Structures are given as C-alpha cells and as structure tokens.
Amino acid sequence: MTAHGEEATIIGSAAALENDDESAILLNPMQDASQPKWLGQYREMGVLLWRGFSLDKVMAQCFGNQEDTSGKGRQMPVHFGSPEHHFHTISSPLATQIPQAAGVAYALKRTPSRKSKSIAACYFGEGAASEGDFHAGLMLASTIPSPTLFIARNNGFAISTPSTEQYNGDGIASRGPGYGIDTVRVDGNDILAVISAVREARRRCLEQGRAVLLEAMSYRVGHHSTSDDSFAYRARAEVEDRKRIDNPITRFRLFMESRGWWNADAETELKARLRDDVMKAFKRAEGLKRCELGELFTDVYGGPEPWNIREQREELTGLLKKYGSIWEPWRNELGKFKNKGQDLLGPK
Amino acid sequence: MPLLKSPPHLANTARILATRHATSPAAVRHRRCNSTVEPPPAGGHLPSIATSQILRTKRETALRTPGLSWADEDASAPSRTIVGGRETRKMNTYQAIRDAMGIALAKDESAVVFGEDVAFGGVFRCTMGLSEEFGRERVFNTPLTEQGIAGFGIGLAAMGHTAIAEIQFADYIFPAFDQIVNEAAKIRYRSGGSFNVGGLTIRTPTMSVLIAVEVVIPRSPIQAKGLLLSSIRDPNPVIFMEPKILYRSAVEQVPVDDFELPLGKAEVLVPGSDLTLLTWGTPVYHCETALHMLDSPPPSLEAVVPKSVQSAKIELIDLRSILPWDVETIVDSVNRTGRLVIVHEAGLTAGVGAEIGAEIQKRCFLKLSAPVKRVTGWDAPVALHYEKFHIPDAIRILDGVMETLAY
Numbered sequence: 001m002t003a004h005g006e007e008a009t010i011i012g013s014a015a016a017l018e019n020d021d022e023s024a025i026l027l028n029p030m031q032d033a034s035q036p037k038w039l040g041q042y043r044e045m046g047v048l049l050w051r052g053f054s055l056d057k058v059m060a061q062c063f064g065n066q067e068d069t070s071g072k073g074r075q076m077p078v079h080f081g082s083p084e085h086h087f088h089t090i091s092s093p094l095a096t097q098i099p100q101a102a103g104v105a106y107a108l109k110r111t112p113s114r115k116s117k118s119i120a121a122c123y124f125g126e127g128a129a130s131e132g133d134f135h136a137g138l139m140l141a142s143t144i145p146s147p148t149l150f151i152a153r154n155n156g157f158a159i160s161t162p163s164t165e166q167y168n169g170d171g172i173a174s175r176g177p178g179y180g181i182d183t184v185r186v187d188g189n190d191i192l193a194v195i196s197a198v199r200e201a202r203r204r205c206l207e208q209g210r211a212v213l214l215e216a217m218s219y220r221v222g223h224h225s226t227s228d229d230s231f232a233y234r235a236r237a238e239v240e241d242r243k244r245i246d247n248p249i250t251r252f253r254l255f256m257e258s259r260g261w262w263n264a265d266a267e268t269e270l271k272a273r274l275r276d277d278v279m280k281a282f283k284r285a286e287g288l289k290r291c292e293l294g295e296l297f298t299d300v301y302g303g304p305e306p307w308n309i310r311e312q313r314e315e316l317t318g319l320l321k322k323y324g325s326i327w328e329p330w331r332n333e334l335g336k337f338k339n340k341g342q343d344l345l346g347p348k
Numbered sequence: 349m350p351l352l353k354s355p356p357h358l359a360n361t362a363r364i365l366a367t368r369h370a371t372s373p374a375a376v377r378h379r380r381c382n383s384t385v386e387p388p389p390a391g392g393h394l395p396s397i398a399t400s401q402i403l404r405t406k407r408e409t410a411l412r413t414p415g416l417s418w419a420d421e422d423a424s425a426p427s428r429t430i431v432g433g434r435e436t437r438k439m440n441t442y443q444a445i446r447d448a449m450g451i452a453l454a455k456d457e458s459a460v461v462f463g464e465d466v467a468f469g470g471v472f473r474c475t476m477g478l479s480e481e482f483g484r485e486r487v488f489n490t491p492l493t494e495q496g497i498a499g500f501g502i503g504l505a506a507m508g509h510t511a512i513a514e515i516q517f518a519d520y521i522f523p524a525f526d527q528i529v530n531e532a533a534k535i536r537y538r539s540g541g542s543f544n545v546g547g548l549t550i551r552t553p554t555m556s557v558l559i560a561v562e563v564v565i566p567r568s569p570i571q572a573k574g575l576l577l578s579s580i581r582d583p584n585p586v587i588f589m590e591p592k593i594l595y596r597s598a599v600e601q602v603p604v605d606d607f608e609l610p611l612g613k614a615e616v617l618v619p620g621s622d623l624t625l626l627t628w629g630t631p632v633y634h635c636e637t638a639l640h641m642l643d644s645p646p647p648s649l650e651a652v653v654p655k656s657v658q659s660a661k662i663e664l665i666d667l668r669s670i671l672p673w674d675v676e677t678i679v680d681s682v683n684r685t686g687r688l689v690i691v692h693e694a695g696l697t698a699g700v701g702a703e704i705g706a707e708i709q710k711r712c713f714l715k716l717s718a719p720v721k722r723v724t725g726w727d728a729p730v731a732l733h734y735e736k737f738h739i740p741d742a743i744r745i746l747d748g749v750m751e752t753l754a755y
C-alpha cells in the first residue's frame with residue numbers, strides 16, 4: 001500500500017507540523033509539549049519517516065518480524081504505530097480514527113503542559129469521509145471544542161469508487177462550514193501550498209482551541225494496494241497523464257532546480273542511495289524470525305492474566321508437545337518463530 | 349427551526365417514548381397502585397426484588413460483602429480491612445452508580461463523564477448533580493452519535509485519561525459496535541501493548557433485546573446459492589456470512605436454475621454412531637481431513653492414533669444455520685452417539701459452541717458418555733502471523749475427537 005501521487009500532501013503536512021527545534025523532538029519526544037499527536041489512516045508512512053521512524057522499523061512491521069514494535073506481527077503490513085513518535089497505531093476499519101482524534105485533542109487541551117501547544121493531526125481519505133465516524137468526529141471536535149486538524153486526502157478513489165460517486169456536493173471541504181469548522185482546500189500536489197495551509201491551520205487550531213478541516217486535492221497514482229489492479233476500473237492513460245502532467249515530486253524538483261538548489265546529478269545520487277537503503281532494510285527484515293509464539297496470548301488484557309487465556313496457552317503448549325514435531329504444517333510453521341516455540345514448550 | 353434541529357426520525361421518537369415511559373410519574377403511580385390492590389397469590393409470595401435475601405439491606409451485612417476491598421486514599425492506613433467506622437447509606441441502583449461516578453471524578457482529575465443528556469442528570473438520573481458539582485468541562489453532553497461517543501472515549505483513554513461514557517440505551521449501542529469491537533477491544537493487542545484504552549468505561553442501561561435476525565454460513569457453492577436464495581426470500585433479516593477462503597477454493601457443479609435450501613436445518617454429511625462432530629463453514633473441510641487422519645493415519649501420526657479409535661464411526665454434521673439452529677438434528681445424533689465435539693473458528697468464550705453445548709447437556713444429559721468438547725479459536729484477536737496456531741486445524745480436531753472417544 002503506497003502513497004504514490006500523494007507525497008506532497010503527506011510530507012508537506014508532516015513538515016508543516018514540525019517543531020522549530022527538531023533535535024528536541026528526536027532526543028526527547030515524550031517531553032516535547034508541542035509535538036502533535038498523529039492519527040493516520042494507512043497511507044501516512046511518510047509522516048513517520050519524516051519524524052525519524054527508521055526504514056528498519058518500517059520493514060519490521062511489514063514483515064511482522066521480531067523487531068516489529070508496531071504490533072508484534074499481529075497486524076497486516078503498513079499498520080504502523082509508535083508512542084515515541086506520537087503516532088497512534090493504524091487500525092484497518094476505516095474512519096475510526098476521526099472521532100478518536102477529537103478525544104485525543106480534548107485530552108491535549110486538558111493537559112496543562114500541552115494546552116495551546118499541541119494539536120491532534122488526523123488523516124483520512126475522501127471515501128472514509130462518508131463513514132458515520134467522520135461526521136461524529138467533526139461534530140464532537142466542533143461542539144466540544146478541541147484543537148484537531150482534520151486532513152482529508154482527496155485522491156480521487158476509494159479502492160475502485162471514484163470521488164464522483166462518493167459525494168454529490170463540493171468535496172469534503174464543503175462540509176466543514178456546516179459543522180462550524182474553519183476549512184481550507186489546497187492543491188495537494190503542491191508541497192509548498194500544503195505546508196503553508198497546514199501551518200495556518202495549526203495556528204488557528206491552537207489560537208482558537210478549535211478544529212480545522214483541510215482538504216488536499218490529489219490523485220492516487222498507485223493501485224489501492226498490492227491486491228488491487230486499478231486498470232480494471234480506470235484507464236492506464238489517465239494515470240500516465242497524471243504522472244506526467246501533475247506529479248508532485250516533479251513539480252517540487254523543477255522548483256528546486258529553478259532556484260539552483262538541485263540538479264540531475266543530485267537526483268540520480270539520491271535515488272540510488274534511497275533504493276540501496278530500502279533494499280538493505282528489506283533484505284535484513286526478510287531474514288529475521290517472527291516474535292516468539294507465546295506472543296499470541298500476550299496483551300489481550302492488562303493486569304493479571306485471566307484463567308481462560310492461561311488455560312488456552314497451556315492447551316496449545318500441550319498440543320505442540322504432542323504434535324509439534326510430527327505434524328508437518330506445524331513443524332514448518334514453528335521454524336518461522338524466534339526460538340521455534342521453545343518459549344512455550346520450555347527447555348528440552 | 350426546532351424541527352430542523354431535531355428531525356422526527358425513528359430513533360429520536362423511540363428515545364423520547366422510552367424516556368417518558370421510564371421516568372413518567374404516571375407510570376410509577378400505576379405500578380404502586382397495582383402492588384397494593386393485588387391480593388397475595390395462593391401459594392404465598394415468591395421472593396421478588398423488594399424482598400430478596402440476596403440484597404444486603406443492613407449495614408453489618410453490607411460491609412461484609414464477600415470480595416469487597418476498600419480503595420482508600422492512604423494505602424498504608426491500618427483500617428483497610430476493618431469494618432468498624434465505615435458508613436453505609438440507603439441507595440437504589442442509580443444512586444449507587446451516581447455515587448461511584450462522583451467518587452471517580454473527585455479522586456481522578458483526568459476523569460470525564462459524557463453522553464447524551466448527561467449534563468442535566470441523564471434520563472435514568474444516573475448523573476444527577478454531577479455537572480453542577482464538577483463543572484461542564486468534565487461532565488458534558490454529546491451530540492446524538494453513539495459511534496462518536498465510543499470513539500471519543502477511546503481517544504481520551506488512549507491518552508491515559510479516564511473516560512466514562514454513557515450510551516443512553518443499550519438498544520442504541522450498535523452504531524458504536526465497530527468502535528467497541530474493532531477498536532476498544534483490540535487496541536492493546538494490535539499495537540503490541542503500545543496503546544490501550546483501559547481508562548474507558550461505557551455505561552448503558554439494558555434489558556433483554558430480541559435478536560430478530562438469522563445467521564447463515566454456507567460451506568460450498570451449491571449451499572451458498574440455495575441458502576442465499578432462501579435467505580433473500582425469508583421473512584426475517586438474515587446475516588449471511590460467506591467464508592472468504594472458500595470464495596475461490598471451493599468448486600462444485602451448481603444447478604443453474606432457481607433453487608433454495610432450507611434455513612434452520614443442519615445437514616448430516618457423514619453418518620456415524622460413535623461420536624457427533626458438529627461444525628459449519630470452512631472447518632467442515634478440516635473436519636473431513638481429521639476423519640481421514642483418524643481412519644488411516646499417515647505414518648508420522650501412526651504412533652499417536654491408537655488402533656482402538658481408528659475404527660470409530662464419526663457422524664459429521666454441517667450446522668449451516670447458526671441462528672436459529674437445528675437442535676432436533678443435533679439432539680437426535682448425540683442421543684445415538686453419546687459424544688459431541690463442536691468445532692468453530694471464533695473464540696471459545698461466549699462462542700456459538702457454548703450455546704450448543706449448554707442446550708445439548710440439558711437435553712441429552714443422561715445419554716452423554718463424555719463432556720461436550722469445543723475445538724475453537726482462542727480468546728484473543730486473530731493475529732496475522734500467528735494464525736496457523738490460532739484457528740483450529742485438522743490436528744486439533746483429531747486430538748479433540750480422540751480425547752472425547754477415550755473419555
């Protein structure tokens with residue numbers, strides 16, 4: 001699942017919400033009162049990368065290996081999360097993060113050290129904005145005022161459904177005034193415009209202690225996910241045209257080149273380096289084992305472990321002792337886990 | 349303008365009616381009148397709530413409620429387990445609930461109470477006086493959005509705050525189902541323990557709710573076509589659940605004409621006399637594999653499948669309709685076999701197997717030769733990379749069958 005075509009929206013908003021003193025965030029993020037709280041949908045990996053979430057951590061989550069600090073291999077790829085980066089763990093059901101963002105922002109407002117300093121930044125697509133949770137979230141952030149920045153990424157498609165079938169009104173932005181929320185629509189493929197709009201939105205959020213809705217107009221160049229072939233519902237030419245005529249990366253590159261800040265050599269060098277970094281992280285993650293099998297039963301509850309979980313873990317342990325080495329599907333599978341299930345089975 | 353503000357849709361109407369009914373002084377008078385006029389029944393009074401011995405109406409017994417532990421400010425104070433000096437006050441349930449929330453708000457600065465109409469005291473009076481006492485920032489009304497209330501509470505709780513949400517009636521909780529089931533119940537697990545919403549409490553007044561839906565799970569293409577047509581024409585709402593993994597993997601010759609299969613009827617797939625193996629959906633196939641392994645174990649499993657169980661005749665049944673379920677067929681089978689193993693993918697606790705097991709032990713108690721065995725998913729969310737050890741497969745079913753045969 002990529003953000004291909006929406007890079008300017010994601011990186012631009014992350015950059016705009018950056019603290020003045022970047023090192024303070026990275027060295028001591030929990031102490032940094034102005035660090036926003038992030039609630040993403042699933043195309044916002046760029047925000048995490050911008051904040052310093054490493055490629056190794058990205059790959060660990062996607063492979064679900066033992067270094068996956070986002071969810072111990074429990075969730076599907078791209079479901080990142082990191083308290084250290086103030087990034088709430090991605091959830092698959094659509095739009096649930098929107099009312100949650102209102103709650104997060106209200107908590108920020110009620111926390112003396114963060115009041116008037118921090119906002120909650122919440123991302124979602126124009127399709128998710130049709131969910132009841134969108135309306136609930138905007139309504140709550142409006143009637144129980146809280147500094148929530150809603151960032152609607154209007155990329156034209158919800159899997160196969162074009163935005164023309166998603167709403168009959170004027171996009172997502174037109175709904176903001178209905179909820180009494182200051183609203184701005186921006187060219188999501190112009191990174192400088194995004195930065196400018198998001199900065200102003202943040203200023204209003206903090207000054208008024210209220211929500212702001214921002215709609216970034218973009219285009220999903222990539223398929224919805226790896227299990228989607230978008231040429232089944234849109235013309236290849238349309239996508240190619242977009243890539244050529246309105247490519248956010250090309251637009252920013254041309255701007256940089258016109259200022260003399262960038263050139264073809266630098267571009268080539270950067271691409272080669274990034275590809276190399278990604279492949280290195282990919283190969284490394286690929287070779288790592290999953291977490292220990294016993295993690296199947298942890299984190300279900302906090303506090304003392306209830307009897308049913310304990311007994312079920314014991315039941316699986318008993319079954320593994322009996323069949324783990326003679327039932328081939330299990331024997332093969334056990335080999336993929338750190339310590340091959342010995343954490344449950346105990347020393348031989 | 350008032351009409352525009354609160355359109356007279358059904359939910360609102362129901363809300364107003366329910367509120368009126370619950371709090372109307374006329375209704376209270378009516379009940380009181382009834383209780384004084386009606387003569388005592390011939391056999392004397394059965395215990396009612398008013399006379400129940402379970403209720404502790406005296407201070408001494410109240411203070412000795414089993415399991416009660418005090419949560420005083422000073423954890424080291426010697427009086428934690430001492431009853432003397434403790435006060436009690438006569439309260440009904442809503443007053444006790446209000447009292448609990450008052451204590452939570454007083455002791456925990458992060459605690460907030462919110463929901464529909466809670467600021468004026470709530471339609472069942474559970475939040476009476478709280479907003480006056482603690483301020484509108486901490487005790488406030490929300491718009492009519494159950495999903496919003498739940499999500500908002502989850503957001504607060506994810507920040508370590510204490511969120512006490514009220515859903516006005518349990519009947520209105522379903523828009524919040526996604527937030528509750530997919531978010532509140534799983535955040536800790538899916539974030540690897542990084543986040544949790546332990547601070548969230550959702551209160552809701554409840555009463556028995558009639559489930560007027562049917563639930564159907566087909567095991568194959570023919571079943572899917574026939575059962576779906578029946579479902580579409582059935583006079584009840586039907587939840588029709590299609591096993592994803594079978595969309596492509598199960599292939600049959602399917603009659604092209606219009607046909608139906610009966611709802612509420614199980615199907616005996618393999619007749620047998622020694623044990624009833626009951627399942628539905630995808631595990632039908634794992635059961636089939638397990639029966640093969642029982643009958644003729646592969647070399648690697650020969651050592652663990654005793655000769656004595658290899659000849660057992662297992663009756664395999666596909667339940668197909670989960671609600672209402674075909675109790676007659678299952679009872680008939682278990683009365684013959686004396687043994688029942690239920691297999692389902694969902695978690696054990698409060699799963700469908702629990703309901704069937706309870707009913708079968710009631711109806712077949714004297715015919716049972718072994719406890720009803722459930723082979724199910726664990727009581728944890730199904731995690732991606734752990735799936736093969738979570739969802740019951742053929743070896744777990746085989747093990748459950750052998751255990752029940754040998755009981």
